[in-house]
Amino acid sequence: MSKIILTGDRPTGRLHVGHYVGSLRRRVELQNSGEYDRVFIMIADAQALTDNFENPEKVRQNIIEVALDYLSCGLDPEKAKLFVQSQISELTELTFFYANLVTVSRLQRNPTVKSEIQMRNFEASIPVGFFTYPISQAADITAFKATTVPVGEDQLPMIEQTREIVRKFNSIYDEVLVEPEALLPENEVCMRLPGTDGKQKMSKSLGNCIYLSDTEADVKKKIMSMYTDPLHIQVSDPGHIEGNCVFTYLDAFSRPAHFEEYLPDYHNLEELKEHYKKGGLGDVKIKKFLNAVMQEELAPIRARRAEFEKDIPAVYDILKKGSDTARETAAKTLSEVKTAMRINYFDDSELIRAQSEKYSGSED
Numbered sequence: 001m002s003k004i005i006l007t008g009d010r011p012t013g014r015l016h017v018g019h020y021v022g023s024l025r026r027r028v029e030l031q032n033s034g035e036y037d038r039v040f041i042m043i044a045d046a047q048a049l050t051d052n053f054e055n056p057e058k059v060r061q062n063i064i065e066v067a068l069d070y071l072s073c074g075l076d077p078e079k080a081k082l083f084v085q086s087q088i089s090e091l092t093e094l095t096f097f098y099a100n101l102v103t104v105s106r107l108q109r110n111p112t113v114k115s116e117i118q119m120r121n122f123e124a125s126i127p128v129g130f131f132t133y134p135i136s137q138a139a140d141i142t143a144f145k146a147t148t149v150p151v152g153e154d155q156l157p158m159i160e161q162t163r164e165i166v167r168k169f170n171s172i173y174d175e176v177l178v179e180p181e182a183l184l185p186e187n188e189v190c191m192r193l194p195g196t197d198g199k200q201k202m203s204k205s206l207g208n209c210i211y212l213s214d215t216e217a218d219v220k221k222k223i224m225s226m227y228t229d230p231l232h233i234q235v236s237d238p239g240h241i242e243g244n245c246v247f248t249y250l251d252a253f254s255r256p257a258h259f260e261e262y263l264p265d266y267h268n269l270e271e272l273k274e275h276y277k278k279g280g281l282g283d284v285k286i287k288k289f290l291n292a293v294m295q296e297e298l299a300p301i302r303a304r305r306a307e308f309e310k311d312i313p314a315v316y317d318i319l320k321k322g323s324d325t326a327r328e329t330a331a332k333t334l335s336e337v338k339t340a341m342r343i344n345y346f347d348d349s350e351l352i353r354a355q356s357e358k359y360s361g362s363e364d
Contacts, residue, residue, distance in 0.1 A: 006146035008042030072305035090330035094139035174340035198227035
């Protein structure tokens with residue numbers, strides 16, 4: 001069986017460093033690993049419209065932002081097909097067929113759906129499209145027969161729902177669909193990077209994101225104002241690591257080589273943490289170190305983005321070509337699904353022949 005990856009993002013804003021350490025960095029590693037036969041990266045605009053239906057321009061404008069973030073991080077159109085979800089009509093058809101395999105009560109029990117509904121204050125006024133997006137996501141994954149779906153821990157219930165749909169379809173009809181496996185970030189802290197203000201989730205509305213497209217000055221400003229330990233008032237005070245954003249970000253970004261380059265007084269992050277906990281280490285010093293680390297990581301991303309920004313039509317062409325390839329792949333799966341469901345009326349020569357014999361015989 002071919003090894004295939006399907007993953008993506010909703011185009012509701014520029015991508016930030018949480019997306020980068022949680023998925024983007026790993027996607028680039030996976031596309032370059034040579035372990036996978038095909039890699040599909042989706043800009044999930046149709047899914048974004050389920051809770052932005054009154055503001056389609058927001059989604060429209062962010063298609064190019066997400067594409068630029070993808071390319072600047074190192075996703076290669078020669079190795080990974082970048083495509084736009086809404087341009088693949090086969091995904092809508094698959095969603096419609098899969099909807100018969102899922103009950104309302106099952107959707108209501110999905111922990112990811114429950115938390116998302118609560119976060120958006122939908123309560124009783126849930127748009128049907130949003131409520132059923134686990135089914136749409138199953139269509140996205142199965143259309144490409146993805147064997148691997150890189151996700152954060154919060155998306156595991158969605159993958160399980162897809163697996164349930166696959167098992168039910170295959171048991172009722174035929175062994176057409178592939179059960180996907182979730183691939184979690186290797187670094188546990190990367191599963192959910194907090195906002196710069198210490199809040200659990202990065203959010204544009206809260207202004208607590210470091211974006212991949214931020215300037216060097218913006219990144220420095222955000223890091224230097226980052227939430228640390230409110231009890232660490234004097235340099236001599238013992239500090240706390242838990243909940244301290246600076247150390248959380250260092251867990252996600254720093255490597256031993258960074259200490260040799262920017263903070264040679266320490267061999268590694270554990271030594272830095274121990275000193276901070278004992279007291280005698282100021283927040284400004286560790287913030288400056290984090291800034292050096294992150295600027296090193298983000299500088300090549302900014303440089304690549306600047307190059308791609310010079311030819312925006314070429315970026316749209318990459319998305320169109322990727323969407324054309326994605327549509328061909330999804331169409332093949334949809335054809336197999338229709339054959340298994342026995343609704344391929346015009347392609348089934350045996351059906352036509354049998355019906356012809358039936359009715360020609362009745363005339364006698």
